[in-house]
Amino acid sequence: MQKLYGVVGDPISHSLSPVIHKQLFQMTGREEHIYAALHIRAAQLPAAVEILRGNFEGFNVTIPHKQAVIPLLDELTAAAARCGAVNTIKSGGGRLVGHNTDGPGFTLALQLAGWDIAGSRVLLVGAGGAARAAAHELAEMGCTLTIANRTLAGAAALVQELQAWYPRLQAAAVALEECAGGRYDVVVNATPIGMGLYAGQLPVDLDGLQGVEYVYDLIYSPSQTELLRQGQALGCRVLNGLPMLVYQAALAQEFWLGEPIPEPAICQVLALLEEMSTHG
Numbered sequence: 001m002q003k004l005y006g007v008v009g010d011p012i013s014h015s016l017s018p019v020i021h022k023q024l025f026q027m028t029g030r031e032e033h034i035y036a037a038l039h040i041r042a043a044q045l046p047a048a049v050e051i052l053r054g055n056f057e058g059f060n061v062t063i064p065h066k067q068a069v070i071p072l073l074d075e076l077t078a079a080a081a082r083c084g085a086v087n088t089i090k091s092g093g094g095r096l097v098g099h100n101t102d103g104p105g106f107t108l109a110l111q112l113a114g115w116d117i118a119g120s121r122v123l124l125v126g127a128g129g130a131a132r133a134a135a136h137e138l139a140e141m142g143c144t145l146t147i148a149n150r151t152l153a154g155a156a157a158l159v160q161e162l163q164a165w166y167p168r169l170q171a172a173a174v175a176l177e178e179c180a181g182g183r184y185d186v187v188v189n190a191t192p193i194g195m196g197l198y199a200g201q202l203p204v205d206l207d208g209l210q211g212v213e214y215v216y217d218l219i220y221s222p223s224q225t226e227l228l229r230q231g232q233a234l235g236c237r238v239l240n241g242l243p244m245l246v247y248q249a250a251l252a253q254e255f256w257l258g259e260p261i262p263e264p265a266i267c268q269v270l271a272l273l274e275e276m277s278t279h280g
């Protein structure tokens with residue numbers, strides 16, 4: 001039976017989610033399911049969610065709606081409540097349940113890359129939905145966190161929230177311009193700086209930092225951001241957001257369908273997208 005799924009965001013034209021979900025649906029024998037990208041601005045979000053509630057089986061949420069959507073939902077899973085952000089919503093019986101698959105997607109991508117960053121000093125740039133999910137995963141790994149954000153208040157609020165969950169966590173909030181001169185093992189970009197209108201821009205200048213070995217940019221389009229280019233030039237190991245995107249999508253489908261997506265299907269979709277990005 002045909003069922004509707006989708007993703008809402010602003011912007012949305014760059015999204016690879018429709019390609020990923022279509023492939024995963026096909027690989028699990030659900031070719032009839034439809035997945036659409038929906039350009040929804042902030043002012044349109046409440047009305048859009050009500051329309052989706054009655055017509056879609058589930059949908060994803062991306063920038064800038066991952067926190068704004070929460071008051072419009074009926075229930076949150078423990079994962080979504082913990083990180084205060086939602087990227088996956090399931091509809092059933094007129095109720096909407098918000099979930100978050102970004103966190104495990106973030107960590108599974110690290111594992112796929114063979115990166116063991118447990119206990120590292122991490123500079124996390126951003127304090128929005130993706131940053132929140134990443135921050136909780138990094139805290140679980142025992143990392144020391146410095147959260148840098150355009151507004152210091154946003155970073156400080158996230159640090160306070162994290163320390164309530166993880167009392168032994170070493171974490172600090174800084175303004176973006178205060179990063180220079182700091183010593184970090186890992187830099188994670190969880191902002192849109194480097195894509196869309198911000199393409200070619202740096203969220204943080206790696207030249208001004210010390211000791212960086214790993215650079216993880218959660219952006220997947222373009223596949224090589226200016227930050228990753230700079231990291232590569234400095235001899236760092238680099239990773240973009242494509243593996244995280246595929247893993248969080250597979251976990252979203254598991255949440256909607258109630259059954260796991262086979263790992264070979266996930267790897268096949270990732271290989272397809274990597275080939276597309278190489279030739280596109």
